[in-house]
Amino acid sequence: MGSTMPDAGDQSRLRQLNERAVLAGVRSAGEVRVAQIVEQSGLGRTAVEEVLASLVTRRWLVEESPAIRGRGRPARSYRFRAEAGYVVGLDIGAFSVRGVLTDLNGQTLVSRRQSVTPETPRLERLAAADEVVAACAREADADLWAVGVGTTGLVDAAGTVVRANAIPDWAGTDLAEYFGRSARLVVVDNDSQLAALAEQRRGGRGGTDMVFLHAGRRTGLALVLDGKLRRGAYGAAADMSALRGVAWEAALEHLHAVAPAEVPEMDKAERAFAAARAGDRAAVNAVRKYAKAMAVAAATAISIVDPRLLVLGGAFSQAADVLMEPLAAELDRLCPRVPQLRASSLGALCVALGAASLALDAVDEHLLARSRGPLPTLAAASLDSSQR
Template sequence: MARLSGRDPSLLRRINSTAVLRVLRSHFGRAPLTLTDLAHATELSRPTVEGVIEGLVDAGLATEAGEEQPGGAEHAARRGRPARRFRFRAEAGHAIGVEIGAHRIAAVVSDLTGEIAGSVTQDVEEDAPAAERLAQAHTTVAELIRVNAVDCGSLRAVGVGTPGIVEADGTVRLSTALPGWTGLALGEKLRETAFGCPVIVENDANSAVVAERWQGAAEGAQDVVMVLVGLSPGAGSLIGGRLHRGFGGAAGEIGALHLLGREATPERLLSTTDEPLHPLDETAVARVFALARAGDERAERAVERFVQRLVHDVAALVLALDPELVVIGGWASGLDDVLGPLRAELERYCLRPPRVALSVLGESAVATGALRLALDEVESELFSVRLD
């Protein structure tokens, strides 16, 4: 193991560079900083800061701000040369978040501060084979890059959210939603054929809960469960603000709870006929909820059965994790009538019922969370000191 030592000048340069870059990044969007400002903020000497800044400018991560002086050039001349000021170059790189789902591919791109520049969504057939779905993902990202005039060389990381149990290396160990997805080395294939930068692959519900904490219903919350409601629901969890994946990446797979001796599958619970719904037929599910709201008795009974099963699944997570907040997303986003029964039933089943809220980000949650994971990878590279 490498040992920290003040005698290693390269290590000291990395530490100093990281300290200055962190300050510049934290001040992005505010007034540019002088060398003196940076020296005070980092507690480094001014000559050290000046040397670091030169390196950051050469690397394209910092730039000198324009010399804008009140009163024009004559006023500036009387005062002498103004202090040089510097800012973080958010445009120096980009990150992309991608959702590869059953019915669509969605992609979103941002600069290095997370400011979203644009998004693209394309439909995909639910029975599309793996190779076709991957090709569609490449096409969607290429369109995103083209529309937003992003230089491919500026890509720093790509995050991908997808249904299934995903291992740490980006291999999909199990996915019942997407044909040919089980066993697919998704991260490796995307790194080799598409992006030329780090690719982080995560379960879709895990990506969604990260997104809701970043800029959605769970902002500021530390212990959160997010449920992507569907006929095979999944959940993502944050414990102490950190994503909980479980030992093998299978945490939150509550869609498997119906296998524990229950007679009725979710597809039958929400059916208003004698035939089960197709597990991926979101339109049919929305139609049942719409009929229930309109007063159709059979649909009302179906929704009641489904919500009761959902409550049991969510209650299992709540009792195990004791979250402060449960966020409901997936195709249930916008179906506010789910929340009332869910809150009431959790009151009955849970020792300390959590707050329950609807997703703020809706359909964009998975791609947005994947983007946040990509940005985390970029920030780890930029702002951490690695020991060689």
């Protein structure tokens, strides 16, 4: 008669699954007591306490000092060590390279920016990105676990830029390979896609169907449907940059034309928005012309997917007070049904924040979800961020 007892391999795998379940529960709860973990996980108290002790020993969790209230033994609570590791999200564009560093819970700790131009050579642009990553890491004294990279242009599944209209020598750049030389884990995607991801995760949009209009010195569109970012078969979902009828690149000239000649090109649009805000008639008219061009692309996407929400994001979302009204008027003229219109609060950091979210997803997928074997013991250097 065969034995019904699980063998050592099954027991080991069960312990690994239990510790990942407990770790995920503590991480999502913030700070949680043992009794709550038992209730949420469905495991016995003895099993939970064994897992908690192991995760504390290996520095994944911290046991917090309990508050003493009345008689009896105070309840123990645990929190996830979000400071155990960090990720950097990069936004590599035609005019700037931005970076944000977050902990493993996604809290932004540092942001950095370097200016570039569309004519900046590829190696210099990559060097600027390296310096942004290094500056973020130095500021936080951080152990980087992953780097997420957002970039203008079409990006394939392997992390190579396939097409980039905004940067002459950018097509063919293998960003995954380049950053993989120094980072343990690298993920890459298009900037507008990542801006939409950040809006979904950090802007409180959740599972809402959304068209994201990424407005700045470069323009893009992205879609979130059924609570998921839709990249399409080749990463080009909602990419209308090649359609001649969508003249959104030329539309920027309407804004530039009303800014004084001595204003640097990278600041002209912001100056035009400021003039429109002050009531300058020429600037108000320029903003309307710009909004009209943006509305053509947005209306096309709205007509196809019928979303509940259109979000104006990117650097120009900070001018929503003068841009949203003419945009709404044009959409009302073009669309049989106009969705709710909202402006993002993430501003120019939206792509970098989306890249950080993608990097955190990769950490979860590769380390916490798929990997077999026990979780490793983490470094003690960042055991308490207040001790740095």
